[in-house]
Amino acid sequence: MSDGAPLLAARDLEVAFGRGPDGFRLRVDELELRAGQALAVLGPNGAGKSTLLRTLAGLLPPGPRGAVRSPGRDVALVFQRPVLLAGNVAYNAELPLWARGVPRAERRRRARVALEEFGIGALARRSAQTLSGGEGRRLALARAFVTEPDVLLLDEPFDDLDDPGREALSLDLRRAIDERGIAVAMVTHDLRQALLLADRIAVLRAGRLVQVGARDEVLRSPADPGVARLVGMTNLLAAEVTQADGGRLRLRLANGRVLSAAGRAAPGAPVWVGVRPENVRLEPARGDLASSDERAEVVRLVSDGVVATAWLAWDGVELRTHLVAGRGLGQALKPGAPVAISIRAEDVHVMPRGQNASEK
Amino acid sequence: MRDATRVAVLALLVAGCGAGEEPAAAAIDVATTTSTRDSGLFDELLPAFRGATGIEVRLVVVGSGAALRMGADGDVDVLVTHAPEGELELVRAGKLVDRRPFMENHFVLVGPGDDPAGIRDLPASAAFARLAERNVHYASRADDSGTHRREQALLREVGLDPEAGWPAVLRTGAGMGQTLQVAGERRAYALTDIGTFERFRTRVDLEALSPPDASLRNLYSVLRPNPDRYPPDHLDVEGALALADFLLSPATQARIAAFGKNPSGRPLFAPLFAPGSEP
Amino acid sequence: MSPLVWVGVAEVALRTLAVSASALLLALALGLPLGFLLGRHRFPGRGLLAAVANAGMGLPPVVVGLVVYLVLRRGGPLGSLELLLTPPGMVIAQVLIALPLVVGITLAAVGALPPDWHLQARALGLRGPRALWVLAREIRLGLLAAVIVALGGIISEVGAVQMVGGNLEGQTRMLTTGILMYTQMGRFEDALALAAVLMGMTFVLAGTLTAIQQARRA
Numbered sequence: 001m002s003d004g005a006p007l008l009a010a011r012d013l014e015v016a017f018g019r020g021p022d023g024f025r026l027r028v029d030e031l032e033l034r035a036g037q038a039l040a041v042l043g044p045n046g047a048g049k050s051t052l053l054r055t056l057a058g059l060l061p062p063g064p065r066g067a068v069r070s071p072g073r074d075v076a077l078v079f080q081r082p083v084l085l086a087g088n089v090a091y092n093a094e095l096p097l098w099a100r101g102v103p104r105a106e107r108r109r110r111a112r113v114a115l116e117e118f119g120i121g122a123l124a125r126r127s128a129q130t131l132s133g134g135e136g137r138r139l140a141l142a143r144a145f146v147t148e149p150d151v152l153l154l155d156e157p158f159d160d161l162d163d164p165g166r167e168a169l170s171l172d173l174r175r176a177i178d179e180r181g182i183a184v185a186m187v188t189h190d191l192r193q194a195l196l197l198a199d200r201i202a203v204l205r206a207g208r209l210v211q212v213g214a215r216d217e218v219l220r221s222p223a224d225p226g227v228a229r230l231v232g233m234t235n236l237l238a239a240e241v242t243q244a245d246g247g248r249l250r251l252r253l254a255n256g257r258v259l260s261a262a263g264r265a266a267p268g269a270p271v272w273v274g275v276r277p278e279n280v281r282l283e284p285a286r287g288d289l290a291s292s293d294e295r296a297e298v299v300r301l302v303s304d305g306v307v308a309t310a311w312l313a314w315d316g317v318e319l320r321t322h323l324v325a326g327r328g329l330g331q332a333l334k335p336g337a338p339v340a341i342s343i344r345a346e347d348v349h350v351m352p353r354g355q356n357a358s359e360k
Numbered sequence: 361m362r363d364a365t366r367v368a369v370l371a372l373l374v375a376g377c378g379a380g381e382e383p384a385a386a387a388i389d390v391a392t393t394t395s396t397r398d399s400g401l402f403d404e405l406l407p408a409f410r411g412a413t414g415i416e417v418r419l420v421v422v423g424s425g426a427a428l429r430m431g432a433d434g435d436v437d438v439l440v441t442h443a444p445e446g447e448l449e450l451v452r453a454g455k456l457v458d459r460r461p462f463m464e465n466h467f468v469l470v471g472p473g474d475d476p477a478g479i480r481d482l483p484a485s486a487a488f489a490r491l492a493e494r495n496v497h498y499a500s501r502a503d504d505s506g507t508h509r510r511e512q513a514l515l516r517e518v519g520l521d522p523e524a525g526w527p528a529v530l531r532t533g534a535g536m537g538q539t540l541q542v543a544g545e546r547r548a549y550a551l552t553d554i555g556t557f558e559r560f561r562t563r564v565d566l567e568a569l570s571p572p573d574a575s576l577r578n579l580y581s582v583l584r585p586n587p588d589r590y591p592p593d594h595l596d597v598e599g600a601l602a603l604a605d606f607l608l609s610p611a612t613q614a615r616i617a618a619f620g621k622n623p624s625g626r627p628l629f630a631p632l633f634a635p636g637s638e639p
Numbered sequence: 640m641s642p643l644v645w646v647g648v649a650e651v652a653l654r655t656l657a658v659s660a661s662a663l664l665l666a667l668a669l670g671l672p673l674g675f676l677l678g679r680h681r682f683p684g685r686g687l688l689a690a691v692a693n694a695g696m697g698l699p700p701v702v703v704g705l706v707v708y709l710v711l712r713r714g715g716p717l718g719s720l721e722l723l724l725t726p727p728g729m730v731i732a733q734v735l736i737a738l739p740l741v742v743g744i745t746l747a748a749v750g751a752l753p754p755d756w757h758l759q760a761r762a763l764g765l766r767g768p769r770a771l772w773v774l775a776r777e778i779r780l781g782l783l784a785a786v787i788v789a790l791g792g793i794i795s796e797v798g799a800v801q802m803v804g805g806n807l808e809g810q811t812r813m814l815t816t817g818i819l820m821y822t823q824m825g826r827f828e829d830a831l832a833l834a835a836v837l838m839g840m841t842f843v844l845a846g847t848l849t850a851i852q853q854a855r856r857a
Contacts, residue, residue, distance in 0.1 A: 059758050077762045083753055086777055095773070099764035143763070426825030502808060504824045530724075531808035533820035534801075542805050545713050545723050565713075 006032040007183040008070040008151045010056055014063030017051040017207070024207040026051050031202065031209065033151055033183035038173065040198035040215075041187045042230045048207040049187040053077060053153045056185065076149035080156045080187075082140030084128040089120060089139055092128045096147045114142040117172065133160035141169065145176070152176070154186035158193050166190070170197050191232055195219070203227045219276075224351055228274045234320050235275040238353060241265045249350060255316040261348035270353040277309065279347035280321035282329055285338035294340040298333050308333075314341065387416035388437040388599035391427040393506060394535035396440060396580070399555030399628055404619055405612060413602050423535070425504030431456055434585045438600040440607075442553070442580045443506035445513070454586055461581045462607045463616050463629045467510055469570035470540070470557055471549035479549070480569045484576050487569070489518040492526040497548035501539045502531035506578070511551045514575060540564050553578055555628040558620065580629070582607050608633065644832070652836045655814045658726050659794045662733030666741050666789055669734070671782070674745025675774070679757060689746055695739025700732075700792075704799030707732045711803065724805040729813070732799040737789040744788060748781025749774070783852045790844060795837065814840070 013028040026048040033039060033056070041049050054060045055068065057077035062068050076096070085092055093111035102110070115121045118138040123131065131139060137160040144152060152173075158166045170193055176182050188194050194201070201218040203211045203226075211223040222228035225236045239259070243250035249261045251273055265271055285295060296314040303309070308325040310333060311318060319341065323330035333339070396402060397419065406417050420427075420436060424443040431439040432455040439456075441447060450456040469479065469487050477494045479487035491498050492515075501508045512522035520526070530548055532539045536556040543550040544564030557568065570576065584600040606612055613631035620628035677689050710716050711723040711731075722728040753759075756777075760770050775782060797815035804811030806820055814837040821830035 054758065057762055059761055079755065079759050079762070081753070081755075083756055083759045085773065086779075095765070096763045099766070099769055147764070423824050426823055429825035503820065504826070530805075530810070533806050533808060533812070533817070533824070535823075538805070542724060542807070545805075 004037070005035045007035050007073050008033040008056060008068065008075065010062065010068045011066065012063065013052075013055055013066040013068070015048075015051055015055050015060050015066075017048050018046065024048055026055065026207040028052065028209055031056075031212070033185050035181045035183055036177055037199040038177055038184040038186065038197050039200045039202055040194035041185060041202045041204055042191075042194065043204035044226075044230070047204045049204055050080060050155050051207075052204060053155050053185065053187055056151075057153050070151055073150035074147050075151040075153065076144040076147060077153040078140050078144045078155060078157055080159065082136065082143075084131065084136055084139060087128060088125050089115065089128050089131070090124040092139055093124075093143050093146055096143060100147065110146055111142075114146040115139075117145065118142040119168070134162060134165055137161055138165070145172075148180070150182055152182055152184045154184065154188075156188055157186055158188055158190045166193055173197055191230075201231070203230060221349055222274065222351070225272050225274065228272075228349070228351070233274040233276050233349065235273075235277060235280065237273045237275075237317055239271050239273045239350075241267050241269045241271060243267060248345075251348075251350070253317055255314065257315060257317070259343060259348055260345040261350050262345060263350040265350060265352075272351040272353045274349040274351060275319075275343055275347060277320045277322045279343060280312070280319055281342045281344075282310070282312075282321060282323070282333075283340045283342070284329070284332070285340045294342060296339055296341050298335050298337045298339060301333060301335055303330070312339065312341065386414070386596065386599055387418055388596045388603065389418050389420060389435070390438045390440060390603065391420045391422060391430045391436040392440040393424050393427055393442060394421055394537070395442070395505075395507065395553040395556050397421045398535070398537050398559055399553075399620065400559070401555070401616070401619055401629065405607075405615060408612070408615070409603065409606050412606065413599075415599050415602060417603070423501075423503045423505035424507075424509065428456075431583060431585050434590050434594060436585070437596045438582060438584050438603050440580060440582050441506060442578050443509050444579050444581070446506075446509060447581055447583060451583070455589070456583045457586045458601075458604065459581050459583045460604055460608060461579050461632055462613075463631050464577060464579045465554050465629045466572040467507065467551055467576040467578050468554050468557060468568045468572070469549060469551055469576075470543070470566040471569050472547045472565065473567045475567075475569060476547075477549065481571055483573055484514055484570055485517045488514050488520070491549055492518075492520055495526050495528045497528045497530060497543075497546050498525070499530045499532055499539050499543035499546065499548045499550040500525065501534065501536065503533050503535070505536075507536060507551060507553060510576075510578070514551075517575070540566065555620065558628055644829070648832055648836055650809070651812050651814055651817050651833065652840065654726065654812065655794065655837070656840070658729050658800075658813065659733060659790065662730045662737055662793050663786070663790055665730065665734045666737035666793075667786065670738050670741025670785070670789075671745055674742045674785075675749060675771070677742065678746045678749025692739050692742040692746060696743045698736065698739060699798075700736050700796045701798035701802070703732055703735045704802035707735065707799065708802045723803065724807060724811055726804070726811060729800045729804040729811060732803045733793040733796065736796060736799060737793050740789045740792055741785045744781055744785035745778075748778040748785075751781070752777065780852060783848060787845060787848045787852075790848075791841070794841060794844070 010028060010031045013026060015026040016023060017026055018024050041052060043049050055062055057075055058068055085095065090111055093115055094107040097107040097110060112121065115124055118141055120135055120138050123135060128139060141157060157169060161169060173184055174197060177184055195215065198215050200213065201215050202209055205226060211218055211227050219231050222231055222233055228236060237253055239251040239253050241249055242252045244265055244267050247262060247264060249263050249265060251259045251261055251271065253259065259273060296312040298310055299313050300311040301308060303325040306325055308323045308330040310321050310323060312321060402419060410416060420430065424441045424446065427439050427441050428443065428446050428450060430436050432450050447456065447459055451459050469484060477491055477496045479490050482490065500511060515522045515525065530542060530546060532542050536552055537560055539550055540552055540560045541564055544566055582604045585595060587595050587597050613633050616629050616631040617627060677685055711728055712718055760773060765773055795815060797819055800813050801816045801819065804813065806812050806816035814833050817833045818830045
């Protein structure tokens with residue numbers, strides 16, 4: 001199992017999806033799913049994510065010039081709303097094996113293993129129609145795993161699962177990826193799980209792949225503000241290049257404040273500046289900073305008990321930052337409190353700014 | 361209070377209904393046979409009856425057997441049938457009274473024009489004997505109607521079992537019109553009253569093959585249930601008598617004589633009492 | 640009643656069963672694939688066909704009888720087949736009555752599945768006969784309903800079989816047409832005997848099918 005070998009390759013996909021005036025066309029020039037890797041497909045609602053998975057699974061025609069190749073590989077797709085067939089849990093789990101003509105004894109054994117793996121072995125004789133949402137999701141996943149597919153396509157696999165369930169699924173997937181070298185592509189709106197699992201990220205918007213790359217690279221350097229928002233780079237500020245010098249930029253924000261950044265751009269060019277919330281550093285404001293560039297004020301503070309999110313007013317620009325809840329600043333800050341902020345140049349991501357509607 | 365209102369409304373309704381007609385609207389139930397209805401005779405006579413007496417007639421159209429039974433059970437006020445044997449039997453049993461024959465016509469044996477059994481112009485009994493001998497299709501109503509009873513009588517006459525007939529007999533259990541259609545479809549022979557046949561002859565590919573003879577005489581009578589067997593108000597005796605008198609009246613007899621004359625000049629029914637003479 | 644009469648009743652009952660069962664099987668053989676097709680696939684004319692099937696569910700049997708009579712009569716378009724007044728002719732009329740019921744109910748049952756049901760079945764690797772088997776299993780309550788409704792529609796039908804079959808004794812007499820005939824003849828005992836057999840038959844058949852349906856649901 002040569003790590004990284006493409007198990008499924010798609011090119012020149014052209015698939016209509018959606019209906020009426022809102023209908024889109026999925027156009028993908030090239031996409032590979034590689035052994036031992038997980039690809040997270042991110043994108044807003046209606047971007048064509050499910051259509052992409054269905055096309056990769058060979059369920060939709062890839063278009064006049066398109067092709068999806070996965071020679072000799074077993075490809076399984078778990079739908080966003082999996083259909084559980086009338087019958088018991090074991091029947092559902094065995095179905096893909098029955099469809100492939102696997103003998104009865106073998107079917108039962110493998111279905112039992114898959115059900116145990118997803119923690120629903122005890123429900124084997126229950127009617128699938130009586131399962132809870134989470135149990136149904138596990139069954140759908142077990143049913144996909146039962147054929148030991150080489151390529152696993154998952155449409156919102158974490159839906160209906162509680163946190164331990166999500167954790168367990170992530171671990172199962174990770175193990176299958178690492179030990180059996182399978183390729184996974186998943187569509188999810190759960191960014192945390194996607195980031196936990198994904199080796200690569202593909203961003204789909206209006207049927208187009210806007211960006212495909214290694215996870216950390218996409219997180220650090222999103223192609224545009226839309227991608228930035230999808231991957232959690234929520235501080236997006238309009239700015240202008242005032243100085244460009246050998247890969248170093250000086251940027252002036254709308255409020256007149258100045259930031260340093262790495263990157264290349266022409267002086268005078270309008271740009272977007274993206275900063276991940278965790279990269280906005282805070283310190284309690286000292287008196288002598290009263291008029292400095294770094295002074296900001298806490299507007300709002302929300303905590304989920306683990307992570308606190310603070311909204312800051314920075315001289316007319318709003319910034320968001322994450323803190324550890326209940327500790328240090330995360331505990332001490334109150335709305336109205338003055339703080340000092342600092343943003344390191346390597347944490348500032350610069351993106352071109354034009355008139356493109358998709359940017360915001 | 362509410363009851364009083366209801367009574368008042370009812371009274372108004374009744375008054376409103378009766379206002380235009382004199383004498384007050386009455387209705388009698390008359391059981392008769394399909395052949396009578398299918399000939400269209402009643403469509404001609406009943407409006408005149410209503411005009412003369414103000415009595416509505418509700419026709420119950422069934423086979424003679426059922427009509428006789430309804431009469432015997434007092435389910436209707438009057439019956440008009442053409443099954444003399446059955447009628448007389450019930451009169452003897454005291455269930456029916458006042459049997460008055462009022463018109464007649466003929467049954468006729470019909471069949472395909474090429475007459476494969478060769479019965480054309482044979483007397484009816486001889487014709488039946490030959491149909492049985494050749495074992496050709498024959499559509500029997502088999503519904504205990506007057507026509508069916510006559511067919512059975514004719515079979516008995518030539519020594520055939522009236523129930524079994526012969527193997528090729530088709531038993532429709534239906535009215536005359538439908539039986540004629542079955543005969544037409546199957547190229548079968550059939551015994552029919554002349555009235556229904558005249559109505560259907562343009563629609564079925566059949567021809568009249570037998571000459572009229574006494575054995576094919578078809579006598580229509582009006583009868584009524586024996587009123588002594590029922591509570592006083594159970595039957596409309598007056599209405600029944602009015603209909604019987606009407607049917608035997610010279611005017612009606614003249615109407616019957618004129619009814620349904622086809623291009624060949626043959627009337628469908630012959631009144632028993634020549635117009636002008638007293639019944 | 641004499642044993643001979645009951646022999647006659649049994650003969651009529653058996654013919655009724657044979658004719659209705661043949662019609663039912665034919666209607667299912669034609670109607671199930673058509674219902675699957677209409678429920679499963681989108682193609683030009685599909686809407687029209689579905690509308691025809693749904694409208695046909697309310698088709699008055701006497702109208703079917705009339706049309707079949709006119710088509711099969713001597714001199715009619717198919718008169719040369721000599722099917723009028725025969726059991727096969729009655730089967731044709733009953734199939735036409737039952738077919739829209741089977742198609743309509745099958746179509747509704749298939750249509751009630753989630754829109755991506757067939758895609759998901761394919762994703763599970765189901766193809767061809769196996770996919771069809773799973774689909775049938777999935778909508779079996781609807782299919783049973785189709786059988787029950789179709790059977791009920793034809794076994795108790797009187798107008799069309801009277802017109803097309805002609806109620807000929809020993810040839811095309813059915814329980815329903817016999818009841819009608821005996822009632823018109825005033826032979827209520829015979830009518831009741833046939834009615835009792837018809838009721839019994841309907842009850843046993845409908846009861847059996849319902850029992851299957853309920854057992855499957857449980």
